[in-house]
Every structure is written in structure tokens, then in C-alpha cells.
Amino acid sequence: xxxxxxxxxxxxxxxxxxxxxxxxxxxxxxxxxxxxxxxxxxxxxxxxxxxxxxxxxxxxxxxxxxxxxxxxxxxxxxxxxxxxxxxxxxxxxxxxxxxxxxxxxxxxxxxxxxxxxxxxxxxxxxxxxxxxxxxxxxxxxxxx
Amino acid sequence: xxxxxxxxxxxxxxxxxxxxxxxxxxxxxxxxxxxxxxxxxxxxxxxxxxxxxxxxxxxxxxxxxxxxxxxxxxxxxxxxxxxxxxxxxxxxxxxxxxxxxxxxxxxxxxxxxxxxxxxxxxxxxxxxxxxxxxxxxxxxxxxx
Amino acid sequence: xxxxxxxxxxxxxxxxxxxxxxxxxxxxxxxxxxxxxxxxxxxxxxxxxxxxxxxxxxxxxxxxxxxxxxxxxxxxxxxxxxxxxxxxxxxxxxxxxxxxxxxxxxxxxxxxxxxxxxxxxxxxxxxxxxxxxxxxxxxxxxxx
Amino acid sequence: xxxxxxxxxxxxxxxxxxxxxxxxxxxxxxxxxxxxxxxxxxxxxxxxxxxxxxxxxxxxxxxxxxxxxxxxxxxxxxxxxxxxxxxxxxxxxxxxxxxxxxxxxxxxxxxxxxxxxxxxxxxxxxxxxxxxxxxxxxxxxxxx
Numbered sequence: 001x002x003x004x005x006x007x008x009x010x011x012x013x014x015x016x017x018x019x020x021x022x023x024x025x026x027x028x029x030x031x032x033x034x035x036x037x038x039x040x041x042x043x044x045x046x047x048x049x050x051x052x053x054x055x056x057x058x059x060x061x062x063x064x065x066x067x068x069x070x071x072x073x074x075x076x077x078x079x080x081x082x083x084x085x086x087x088x089x090x091x092x093x094x095x096x097x098x099x100x101x102x103x104x105x106x107x108x109x110x111x112x113x114x115x116x117x118x119x120x121x122x123x124x125x126x127x128x129x130x131x132x133x134x135x136x137x138x139x140x141x142x143x144x
Numbered sequence: 145x146x147x148x149x150x151x152x153x154x155x156x157x158x159x160x161x162x163x164x165x166x167x168x169x170x171x172x173x174x175x176x177x178x179x180x181x182x183x184x185x186x187x188x189x190x191x192x193x194x195x196x197x198x199x200x201x202x203x204x205x206x207x208x209x210x211x212x213x214x215x216x217x218x219x220x221x222x223x224x225x226x227x228x229x230x231x232x233x234x235x236x237x238x239x240x241x242x243x244x245x246x247x248x249x250x251x252x253x254x255x256x257x258x259x260x261x262x263x264x265x266x267x268x269x270x271x272x273x274x275x276x277x278x279x280x281x282x283x284x285x286x287x288x
Numbered sequence: 289x290x291x292x293x294x295x296x297x298x299x300x301x302x303x304x305x306x307x308x309x310x311x312x313x314x315x316x317x318x319x320x321x322x323x324x325x326x327x328x329x330x331x332x333x334x335x336x337x338x339x340x341x342x343x344x345x346x347x348x349x350x351x352x353x354x355x356x357x358x359x360x361x362x363x364x365x366x367x368x369x370x371x372x373x374x375x376x377x378x379x380x381x382x383x384x385x386x387x388x389x390x391x392x393x394x395x396x397x398x399x400x401x402x403x404x405x406x407x408x409x410x411x412x413x414x415x416x417x418x419x420x421x422x423x424x425x426x427x428x429x430x431x432x
Numbered sequence: 433x434x435x436x437x438x439x440x441x442x443x444x445x446x447x448x449x450x451x452x453x454x455x456x457x458x459x460x461x462x463x464x465x466x467x468x469x470x471x472x473x474x475x476x477x478x479x480x481x482x483x484x485x486x487x488x489x490x491x492x493x494x495x496x497x498x499x500x501x502x503x504x505x506x507x508x509x510x511x512x513x514x515x516x517x518x519x520x521x522x523x524x525x526x527x528x529x530x531x532x533x534x535x536x537x538x539x540x541x542x543x544x545x546x547x548x549x550x551x552x553x554x555x556x557x558x559x560x561x562x563x564x565x566x567x568x569x570x571x572x573x574x575x576x
Contacts, residue, residue: 059207
């Protein structure tokens with residue numbers, strides 16, 4: 001899809017907001033792509049992010065996928081917006097094995113109040129093995 | 145509901161497995177209650193777990209809720225089982241403000257292969273303000 | 289929970305709106321309880337509502353659960369509101385066997401724009417065997 | 433994706449099973465495409481399928497999307513299988529306005545026990561306006 005951003009500074013604002021998400025710093029995630037309606041976040045494997053079998057914890061996968069959903073929605077919001085997650089579902093398709101993971105988010109339907117986003121999480125690289133998929137609803141709020 | 149565990153060591157095994165979830169150590173979560181079909185996990189507030197507004201990141205809430213779902217299901221599995229998340233949805237009801245959060249999981253339907261679990265996440269204490277709710281599907285696998 | 293309705297005619301409006309949901313007439317569903325934040329819908333078994341094994345189709349269960357979610361949310365909305373579903377997830381716990389089903393919806397979190405509702409679907413009667421559970425997000429719109 | 437069916441009669445079996453889903457007959461849905469891992473179901477608009485505003489009821493959309501998910505999964509199952517829905521989430525993106533709707537299901541991850549499927553629901557025709565999207569988990573059971 002071809003979305004027109006309403007905020008010319010959307011990319012800078014995504015990076016600024018992301019840098020204030022301390023949870024992203026804690027887990028070592030980084031934004032690697034920002035386009036109108038699309039955001040990719042990369043997460044290198046670390047053993048302190050794992051569940052009992054040594055795979056990345058499903059909740060940590062959800063964390064990067066949720067941020068990717070939120071920032072993909074945020075790219076299409078007007079200036080002075082804030083974004084919050086309303087809900088998301090994550091389906092885990094394969095164990096999160098690999099040296100690196102990429103959560104690739106695409107807006108399905110932008111809206112004034114609610115934006116629906118799909119995020120696919122791949123092992124190693126975008127369009128690598130699909131390990132999880134999320135659909136989430138993101139809400140636009142005025143920044144306070 | 146009144147469930148009969150098939151593994152007499154279920155509580156010990158929950159604690160053992162939890163201690164191998166390094167993601168739980170990283171975020172500072174701890175198991176505070178283990179009963180047949182029910183597990184509570186507590187998460188103290190830390191500023192390194194936050195999103196852009198200083199609230200706990202929705203993905204971190206999902207991480208403790210997912211572990212609570214998984215271990216609640218695990219309490220009812222036979223010996224030598226392993227548990228994996230198939231899917232979960234998290235609805236965020238209020239901003240995750242507070243000094244501490246409790247994810248309280250209860251099995252809705254145990255099964256040989258699949259167990260469905262609901263986890264409510266409260267601020268401060270069990271049955272405090274409800275900030276999020278998850279329903280997830282957990283899968284029993286033989287331990288390898 | 290103890291909710292105060294903002295629309296004194298909430299019960300009448302639920303019944304009026306429900307009578308305009310022709311899909312409810314088609315499947316034979318009826319509203320059997322309307323309280324602030326809570327609505328029950330009953331669905332008698334009919335063989336023309338089934339899937340390939342003779343159980344009620346999961347989508348038909350979703351249909352009554354979604355209407356129950358929507359009207360439970362609607363009871364708490366101000367006058368001249370309309371309600372639309374944003375999203376719902378249904379977990380199917382047991383085959384929908386029985387002569388009658390009751391979808392019992394309770395609001396988890398009312399909001400000006402979004403209301404989150406849980407609906408449990410029971411066989412035979414409220415608090416009978418739990419066959420499915422839904423959590424959904426309902427949106428308040430001004431009536432046009 | 434390019435899936436190899438394990439049941440050479442998958443297409444015939446989809447049609448046979450679908451014809452036993454009486455709920456599909458009731459609402460007037462029909463299977464219009466069956467490929468390995470992909471099934472499309474069409475639903476013409478009918479005023480007896482609507483909610484209070486005259487749009488197709490979200491639950492009826494869920495009903496066709498769920499059947500599409502189930503049969504897409506079923507195309508990849510071995511002979512003598514049966515398919516049941518474990519869970520699905522539906523996000524409603526736009527009002528279900530139109531003369532006809534197409535639910536197009538694609539398997540994301542086939543599995544021995546569980547298969548995850550995505551169904552997009554379009555107005556008028558495949559790849560028309562996207563009105564809803566579902567991700568569901570389908571379970572393979574031996575036929576009894």
C-alpha cells in the first residue's frame with residue numbers, strides 16, 4: 001500500500017520516541033527501517049532474553065512486534081500525536097531460533113483514532129523464516 | 145475451578161523452569177503463587193521496562209502474562225512435559241502505572257494437547273486495578 | 289462490577305437495536321438479560337446452524353458472542369450512541385453440543401471511545417459448561 | 433507459498449465437508465476456490481445477515497472467515513482428517529458494505545497438529561477493499 005504521511009517529520013519522531021522506550025534499550029532492539037506505514041525492528045539473539053529452552057521468550061517477541069506495530073501506525077499520524085496499543089494477538093509459528101530477528105510491521109488500515117497493523121517476525125532477516133505473526137490495534141492520542 | 149494435578153511435583157517444576165527463563169530474570173519478575181491451574185507472577189516497576197511515556201511497555205506486560213499462562217497450564221500437565229505458547233491476545237485496559245504489577249493466571253480448559261488460560265494483570269496487587277487481560281493457548285509437549 | 293448507566297433507557301435501546309440485527313433473527317438468538325454492563329443472549333440449537341460434525345458452527349457462536357459484547361458495551365454508552373465491533377478473539381474450548389447456548393457478556397473496562405468486554409459462552413444455561421470465551425473491543429460512535 | 437498436499441482428494445473433500453456445514457447453506461456462502469493451502473469463500477449480501485445498520489454482521493463475516501481458515505488448513509491435512517477451530521481473532525477494518533464478500537484464506541504455517549491460517553475478507557472480489565482480517569489456529573483430528 002502507498003500511504004501519504006501527514007507528519008513530514010515522521011521518521012525523526014519515530015526514532016525519538018523509540019529512544020525513549022527504555023524497554024527497547026534493555027532488550028537490545030533497534031529500528032532498522034521507517035517508511036510511511038512500515039517499520040522494521042531488529043533484535044539480536046541474547047541468552048538473557050530466553051525462555052526455558054533457550055529460545056527467545058514469546059513475550060520478548062511480542063515486545064518488538066508491538067513496538068513495530070505502534071511505530072508503523074505512528075508514521076501515519078498527524079504531528080503532536082502519541083500512540084498506544086489497544087490490543088494485539090501473537091501467533092507463534094516456530095521456535096524463535098536464530099542469531100537475529102526482524103519484526104516487519106505494515107499498516108493494514110489507518111484511521112483517525114484506530115490503526116490496524118500486521119507485524120510478521122522473521123528469523124535472521126526480513127522475509128527469512130516466519131516465526132510469529134501479530135495483528136494489533138493502535139490508538140492515536142493527542143500528545144500531552 | 146478445582147483441578148487435580150497429574151504431576152505431584154508441579155510446584156517445584158514450575159519454579160525450576162521459571163528459573164531457566166532468563167527473560168524473567170532480566171525484567172525482575174518472580175513467581176509468587178503456584179496452585180493447580182493457577183500461577184501469579186509479580187513484576188516490580190523499573191524505569192528500564194518502560195515505553196515512551198514512562199509506563200511499563202505493553203510487551204513487558206505480555207511477557208509476564210504469557211509466562212503466567214504457560215506455568216498455570218504447566219501445573220496440570222503430566223510429568224516430563226514441556227509447555228509452549230501457541231498464541232495469546234492481550235487487551236490493554238489502562239496505562240501500566242504503579243509500583244508493582246501482578247499477572248494472575250487461571251486455566252479455563254485443560255487438555256491433553258492444548259490448555260486455554262486467562263491471565264488478568266493488576267496494578268499493585270492481585271485484584272487491584274485491572275490494567276490488562278490475556279487469553280492464551282498453551283501446548284503440552286514431551287520434554288526432550 | 290457495579291456500573292452506572294448514562295442512558296436511562298439503555299435496556300429498551302438494547303432490545304430495539306437487537307430487533308434490527310436481522311442476523312440475530314435468522315439464527316434464532318434472543319436477548320434474555322440486560323443489566324448495566326452485562327447482556328446475555330440465548331441461542332437454541334438448530335441443525336441449520338451446524339458445521340460438518342453437527343455442532344454449532346464456531347462462527348455462529350462468534351456471532352452471538354459478538355452481539356453480546358456489543359450490547360453489554362452499549363448499556364454503558366450515552367444516549368444517541370451506536371456501537372461497532374473493532375475486534376474480537378474467540379477461543380473454542382469444547383464442541384458446541386447441547387440444546388441451547390448462553391453467551392454472557394460483562395464489560396471489563398468501559399471507555400468514552402472503546403469498551404472492552406468478555407463473553408463466556410455456556411451450554412444449556414449461564415454457568416453451565418463453558419464452551420467458548422471471547423474478549424472484544426467495542427467502539428462508541430455517535431448515532432447518525 | 434508452495435504447499436504439497438498429502439491428500440490427493442483434498443479439493444473433493446473440502447467441497448464434501450463444506451456441503452455438510454449447514455450454517456454455510458443458511459447464510460448462502462459458497463466455496464469458489466480450493467488450492468493447496470488456500471481457500472476462498474464468497475458470501476453475497478443479504479439483508480437477513482445484517483446488524484443494526486444494515487451492514488453484514490461481524491459474526492457472519494467471522495463465520496465465513498473461520499470456514500475459509502478451516503478448509504485452507506484442511507487442504508494440507510492427511511486423508512481421514514477432520515479440522516476444528518482452536519481460536520481466531522477478527523479485526524474489523526471497514527463496515528461490511530457491498531453486494532458480495534470474499535474471504536480468502538492462506539496457510540501461514542502447516543503442522544501435524546496445528547495449522548495457522550490468515551484470512552482476508554474483501555468487499556466485492558478478491559483483492560477488493562479489505563474489510564476484515566482474521567488469523568486463526570486450526571487443529572487436525574483423526575476422522576471418527
